[in-house]
Amino acid sequence: MKIRSGFVSNSSSTSFLIITKGKLKKKDLRDLMGVKLGSPLTPLFDQLYDDLLESVETEIDLGKFQTRSQWEMAIGTRSDRLSARMISKLESNKGNGTTAYFGHLDSETSNVQTFFCMDCFEEENDKIYLNALENAW
Amino acid sequence: MIVSVHDDRRFQDEYILPLRRVPTEAQFLDRAKVLPNSYAGRLISKLYYRLFTISLEMKRDYSTFYEVEYATFEQYLRKRHLLNKEDASELNARYAKAAAIIRFGRLYTFMEEGAGDDLLEKLLDLED
Numbered sequence: 001m002k003i004r005s006g007f008v009s010n011s012s013s014t015s016f017l018i019i020t021k022g023k024l025k026k027k028d029l030r031d032l033m034g035v036k037l038g039s040p041l042t043p044l045f046d047q048l049y050d051d052l053l054e055s056v057e058t059e060i061d062l063g064k065f066q067t068r069s070q071w072e073m074a075i076g077t078r079s080d081r082l083s084a085r086m087i088s089k090l091e092s093n094k095g096n097g098t099t100a101y102f103g104h105l106d107s108e109t110s111n112v113q114t115f116f117c118m119d120c121f122e123e124e125n126d127k128i129y130l131n132a133l134e135n136a137w
Numbered sequence: 138m139i140v141s142v143h144d145d146r147r148f149q150d151e152y153i154l155p156l157r158r159v160p161t162e163a164q165f166l167d168r169a170k171v172l173p174n175s176y177a178g179r180l181i182s183k184l185y186y187r188l189f190t191i192s193l194e195m196k197r198d199y200s201t202f203y204e205v206e207y208a209t210f211e212q213y214l215r216k217r218h219l220l221n222k223e224d225a226s227e228l229n230a231r232y233a234k235a236a237a238i239i240r241f242g243r244l245y246t247f248m249e250e251g252a253g254d255d256l257l258e259k260l261l262d263l264e265d
Contacts, residue, residue, distance in 0.1 A: 034175020040259040114246040123176055
């Protein structure tokens with residue numbers, strides 16, 4: 001018999017959507033999350049940055065779409081991963097020079113991903129929109 | 138100084154920290170270098186709540202409820218909290234000087250496996 005000491009649960013994953021102008025940088029994510037220079041939380045959010053980039057499954061240039069059918073092909077068919085809120089945000093950013101990234105974090109990967117998979121959050125500033133509200137156990 | 142103890146009844150590791158001073162929430166946020174109305178600010182506020190609101194302050198617990206039962210703080214640690222002799226002795230040596238001695242359970246997964254020790258040392262004024 002094995003006794004697991006501590007928290008026991010099934011695994012969790014969180015689908016995320018990032019919309020950003022230009023390339024997403026570590027400092028941009030820190031600014032979005034409210035982490036100032038020299039904060040002891042810097043390693044946590046830098047790890048989140050690395051995990052998010054490694055977990056990106058789809059990257060879409062939101063300025064590229066000319067027709068409704070192109071949009072439907074790229075976005076409309078992804079309702080398995082994209083919530084109504086995410087699709088609405090993508091719609092409102094269409095054609096404004098932003099890039100969208102979506103993927104999912106996995107609680108089985110690291111203690112940092114486990115933490116963020118147990119949280120639901122949505123943050124936005126003038127550079128980045130991050131939606132991590134879609135959390136499934 | 139950070140003392141780690143295993144709670145057999147709850148199957149979890151718990152921590153005891155003797156503190157030189159207890160910060161206000163504003164001071165704690167300031168030390169964490171996070172913006173108050175942000176994701177990181179809310180995270181640090183929740184951590185403050187766990188450390189200073191729902192934790193057990195052992196100095197106060199001893200002087201309020203157990204001093205009549207245990208003649209010394211060390212006995213309280215040994216018999217009430219089942220600490221080993223070495224940990225009880227080391228914490229007892231810090232009893233008079235410490236502003237508070239807090240005991241708390243699991244915090245966040247990202248603070249596990251030693252990662253939280255470094256963070257707590259940066260956020261708090263721990264007794265050596």
